[in-house]
Amino acid sequence: MKAGEAITPAQDRVEMVRLAIEGLAWCRLSTVEIDRPGPTYTVDTLEALRTEYSGAEIFFTMGWDSLPDFPRWKQPERIIELCTLVALPRPGTPPPDLSELEQEVPGLHGRLVILERPRVDVSSTEIRGRLANGEPISDLVPAAVERYILEKGLYR
Numbered sequence: 225m226k227a228g229e230a231i232t233p234a235q236d237r238v239e240m241v242r243l244a245i246e247g248l249a250w251c252r253l254s255t256v257e258i259d260r261p262g263p264t265y266t267v268d269t270l271e272a273l274r275t276e277y278s279g280a281e282i283f284f285t286m287g288w289d290s291l292p293d294f295p296r297w298k299q300p301e302r303i304i305e306l307c308t309l310v311a312l313p314r315p316g317t318p319p320p321d322l323s324e325l326e327q328e329v330p331g332l333h334g335r336l337v338i339l340e341r342p343r344v345d346v347s348s349t350e351i352r353g354r355l356a357n358g359e360p361i362s363d364l365v366p367a368a369v370e371r372y373i374l375e376k377g378l379y380r
Contacts, residue, residue, distance in 0.1 A: 232378060234258040243368040265298040270306040282307040287314040288338075292321075295328035304335040311338050315345045355379035 238255060245251035256272045257264045266284070273282055284307045286294070291311050294300055303309075309332070311320060319338065326333045346364050354361050356379060361370055373379065 236372075236376060236378060240369050240372055243372055244366050246368065267297075267299040267302050267306070270303060274306055283310050284308070285310045285312055287312050288317040288320055289314045291325065294332075295325065300329045301331070304329065304332055307335075309336045311336060313340060314347075352379045 238253065238258065241253050245253060257269050270282060286309065288311055297303065322333060351361050351364050355373065
């Protein structure tokens with residue numbers, strides 16, 4: 225769904241994630257999406273993770289703002305077979321209309337967790353925008369990630 229958009233090189237994205245989760249024993253970096261050639265779809269990533277972590281329960285998080293578009297994703301019915309969706313609130317976004325979503329993706333209601341918190345107003349769009357305007361991002365990303373972005377001159 226991001227065709228035509230400028231995308232930061234995979235190597236830089238991987239390094240920023242590595243820096244962000246450094247020291248967090250409960251996190252693991254996966255490169256499954258960038259190791260595969262061609263376009264990447266969530267359903268393909270979940271299939272690969274299901275194979276790699278057989279028997280593990282998989283949760284996929286998204287913002288309330290993304291949930292209305294979920295029925296237009298590639299194979300949404302298969303996605304909800306592979307994982308539990310967890311929808312996080314986004315400031316300024318009303319709670320999703322679950323009855324409409326259930327009509328578009330039958331079975332979604334039983335595979336969706338709607339959280340009321342945390343309400344964190346952070347987005348990659350805001351981070352890139354601040355950097356493009358020369359504004360600080362220290363309140364939005366870990367210090368190591370900020371250093372990496374500044375050293376590499378990303379998002380200028």
